[in-house]
Amino acid sequence: MSDQEVQLIQEDRVWQAKEWTARVIKNEDDDGWAVAMYKDGQAEPALVGPWTMGRDKKNPKPLDHNAFNTLVKTASEFVRRHEQQLHATLNKNLIINGAEMDYKICLQIIPDEDEPYAYLSAFDLDGEQIAKIKVRPDFKLNQASAMKWMQQEFARID
Structure with a gap:
């Protein structure tokens, strides 16, 4: 199977597309749920945030196309800001007369x-x-x- 034929997972707790994977995980800090956003090829999540409980108030709300797109937008913006901040930290310039x-x-x-x-x-x-x-x-x-x-x-x- 070539890279272009890789089967993407799009399930209630794991959703892949657009170079990202969202994983709904148990929130270690409380009884709720969190979602971790992983950029393809990265072992650590780029962003972890709270995730909504489902109607039964026990299990997480399932991931879907719209929720995933919102998560990708948020995680991408977070990564972009982090990269800008790192660039600013590593590159400084000024004008002298x-x-x-x-x-x-x-x-x-x-x-x-x-x-x-x-x-x-x-x-x-x-x-x-x-x-x-x-x-x-x-x-x-x-x-x-x-x-x-x-x-x-x-x-x-x-």
Whole structure:
């Protein structure tokens, strides 16, 4: 069976489609139910939230097409916001005013598990890279550190 012929599960407690799987699970915190949203290929859920009880007030409400679509929209938005936040944490930039021209200074942190590092780059306002050096991942990019680097003619920082 090819990847395109994979049988998707669409049952009361498990629903698959659109690169997502929803699983209704017992809520560990109380007597209710929760739904865990898994992005295809991920072992951990991207989002876990409360799930509605069924009419018998004992079992969970069954998943259906409309509920699943709403869950996918919510989980996708949550993942997108998380990725934006991570990008903002790992990438910072600012503009500094030089005597002859202005520069955009960028810090890009590479979160390697064994040896994280970062790059500090300078660009002119046309986007042409003037300098790029490797720095510690805890380098603090601010107006003062950027000005100091510019005044050192973008030399390597130790």
